[in-house]
Amino acid sequence: MKLLTFTAPTPAEALKMAQKECGEDALVVSTKQIRKKSLTQPALYEIVVAVEDVPPSAKKEPVNVQSPTSKYATSQNVSSIEDPEEVFVNISKVARQISEIAQVSQPEKREPPKKEVSSRASIPNVSHQFEELKDIKNELLKLTDKIKLIQNMVWEEKKPESSSAIPPEFAEIYRIAKASGMDASHLDEIMQLTVEHMPLQMRSSTKTVRRYFQTLLRKMVPVRIETELKPPQKKIMMLVGPTGVGKTTTLAKLAARYAFMMERKYRVGIITLDTYRIGAVEQLMQYAKMMRIGIEAVVDPAEFSIALQALQHMDIILIDTVGSSQYDKEKIDKLKQFLLTRSDIAIDVSLVMSASIKLEDMRSIYQSFSQLGIDTLIFTKLDETRGFGNIFSLVYETEKPVSYLSIGQEVPDDLVCADSDYLVQCLMEGRVKRGVNEHSSE
Structure with missing residues (x-):
């Protein structure tokens, strides 16, 4: 040697x-x-x-x-590398070798021989198989070491300047989180917390590094847990937000959920303030008729107080509002007047936003509607995006809990209760995870 x-x-x-x-x-x-x-x-x-x-x-x-x-x-x-992508090609070749060896290492299932074989004849075959498996294991270890070496070299050359203190074994989760649209400063802060608090013995495996990072993210995402109302408790929810984010559809999903899908069937009433948009009232009227739910249409703050009085026997009252641009201060001020009319009643204000918009727009929307006293956040259209880092950054900045997530257009199925595990899975996998009815039926 x-x-x-x-x-x-x-x-x-x-x-x-x-x-x-x-x-x-x-x-x-x-x-x-x-x-x-x-x-x-x-x-x-x-x-x-x-x-x-x-x-x-x-x-x-x-x-x-x-x-x-x-x-x-x-x-x-020294001959320079003609193309930086050659390093990644080498990784792919090594990965294919691992796949081929792994297939060889999996013995095919065979039916037991009908004829009896003497124990003396089987001993050499078993010994030979052990030797082959041992050789294959050694080759896999060598190939794994080569892959880790190449990954570390690529990370050393291409990692961003702001992440100079991040070890190479964290390169994969850093890349995934950055591609999701998370704010760079938030990502660096979370990565530093991961590096500082993660035990050294857990860093040997990318699987344990990923699991620890996900655990840390889950703790940083506050959610509003849906609780059962006990008589004489009542709940009033007002959905606010910009135009086109799906407030009316989300309200219909919530109405169906509270009235039919939960263990306790609540008496639900609807108030709509959206009398400006063509067909808005008719759309809600149709939903209310199908679900046999009472509905009141309101034009000014004086009528709002009357509508609340008319629905006082309901367990839950859902209020739909007119969509407003975050730059239309006049409409937002008018919504505030409705809230001030009945300041003696606790109204839970939920800001509805689309998950497919940029983080900068989310910040602008939250800043404009924050004067209404935002209690929770509802994110819609999760099925229309592949990046969920903007949700994490906004929640991290505002410290407002997430209450519900809309993952499609179907009423009432495509609505789930906010769950930190579910959000982290969406971020790491880059897609909406279907088959989550267990979250929406608790």
Whole structure:
């Protein structure tokens, strides 16, 4: 066994040199940085590989490689990587090798032989199989080490400047969270908390790193747990938000949920303040007729007080409001006048927003409607996006709990109670997780 040393300005270039000179079978012994980058000279990395000795007769051409005791190779003798994507191609090749070996390692199920076989004949076969499995295991370990080495090199070269203190083993979850649309400052803060509090023994596996990160995210997302009302308790909910986010459809889902889908069937009433939009009242009237729910249409604050009085025997009153741009201060002020009319009654104000909009727009909407006294957040259209980091960032900033999530257009099925586990799964998988009726039927 012979040890050879290769040096280059980057780990990837040094690995490229080793593969070119020694082939893919060379075993990487160590890799380290022997000189940091400065203003006058580039960084220098060293990779030590082990190759088997080849008899002189088997050598075809002499390989001009420096031994561990020789001087470092200069950057002029290092061939630069033609394409950074070659590193990722190598990862794919190694992954395919692992897949092929894994398939070989899974013995096919065979029917037991009908004829009896002597124990003496079976012993050599069992011993041979153990040897093969042992060799396959060793090869898998070598391939896994190569993949980790390449991943660490790529992370060292491409990680953002703001995440200089984040170890390479956290590169995967950092990439997923960043692609989800989470605010960069929030992501760096969460990653630093993960690095600081995560035990060192848990960092050896990407699976444990991912699980710990998900646990931390779940603790940072407040949710409003749906509780059962006990007589004479009553609940009044007002849904506010910009136009086109699905307030009316969400209100219909809530009405059906409270009236028919929960263990206790509540008496539900509806008040609509949305008399400006064409067909808005008719749409709610149709929903109320189908569900046999009382409904009141209100134009001004004086009528709002009368409508509340008319529905006072209901357990739950749901209030639909006119959609308003976050920049239309006049409409938002009018909504505030409705609330001030009955300040003696506790009205739970829920801000409804689409999950598919940018974080900057979410911030602007929350800032404009915050004068109404936002109690909870409801996010709709989760099925129309693949990035959920904006939800985490807004909740993290405002510290307002999430109460419900709308994951489709079906009434009343596509409404689930907010659940931190569900939101974290959506963020990590980049899609809405279907089959979550267990959340909506509790």
